[in-house]
Amino acid sequence: MTIQQVFMIPLSLGMIGLGIRMVTQKQKRFFLGLAWLTIGIGCAVAVYNPSFLKGQDSASLVLRMRIVLGFLSALVLMITLEAVRRFAMEERYALLWVFTGVILFIFALYPDAVGWLAALTGMQYVSAITVVVFAFLLLVVFDFSLALSELRADQRRVCQHAAELELRITELEQIISRLSG
């Protein structure tokens, strides 16, 4: 048993336990629990059999990439859904993330799906996936810019209105003090 295993096995077991507790608890945090379960199982497998990840030839590079991508997209999906469930994220923004997660998950299961992109650009699987991920991140960031602009416009309206109301209150106070005094 190596030092890594000594540390990692209890850690991954702990994560799995945490995941199970979250899923089965009365006050459910279902998707986050699933996320912890995924990470825990992933760590446990990696620690139990490191050669599983090492791979011997170039074909396993794609395999490893697919495994990582599968876990990653599942994580994205779960965290997003959990955030929506807790009202921490609006559906409008969640939609893009969910879409990203689903697409990546499909690419992880069916590597041939990126074939068209690879054929179009001559890229290998890994770089094709990187391009897909990058494109979606760009989309998400763009959406944030839109949201930010909208928020700034709203904030301006609210701010101006508050100032107008304050001025009206001062004027009313002056009228009142003149009437009573």
Next chain:
Amino acid sequence: MDDILKKTLVIIPAYNEQAALPGLIAEVRTAAPGTDILVINDCSLDRTAKVAHAQGVLVLDLPCNLGVGGAVQSGFRYAFSHGYSYIIRCDGDGQHPPSEIPKLLAAMRVGDVDLVIASRFLENDKDSYKSTTFRYAGIRGLAFVLSLICRARVTDPTSGFQMMNRPLISYFSRSYPLDYPEPESLALLRRQGYRFREVGARFRPRITGVSSIHSMGAFYYLLKVGLALLVDRARTVNVRYARHNVIKEMP
């Protein structure tokens, strides 16, 4: 003259101008007697609001910093909802000498325009405005482009020393650019069918504060305004607030 002044609101956007405000307000009162004065405190860090209150003028105290565009627009909104017919904008840093207000008034009284702009460059008086070469070149370039877009001569596109009438106030209180608003607002108002005229005026060096367009910001300024001007061309005219429709609805 008095009847115009009685329906006029002088708006003074101010950010950290506690030192300049009392003098400026006194000047406005002598140059334009009978007008109401509204100081818009754009969330200053100093005692601008208190100083303004002490002068007995109206004060709009913005709870967060909106920048020049947002601050000025809150003044437009106030003027529109309180039935003023004219607005004179005069910045709180003392660059816009109130003694030049009669020139704006005279041009507005001639009629035929919705906006009168005080221009630093219209008079052949080169000493009247000191500036770095780079900034001067930037302003000239902007003026050239804006003149093309507006199909009317613009010499001082960044001047905020302006007087406008109620139809234009009504439009600007709905839509006004956020930061560095002056050049873009010119292009916007032309597109909506409003008209403007420039009159020559002498500006002063600012008494307090620094220009909102500092050296690095000049690049950002040009890029931002350039982009805004370009995109505005691609926007459709907001017919609801086009000049002829707005004037139809005025009592």
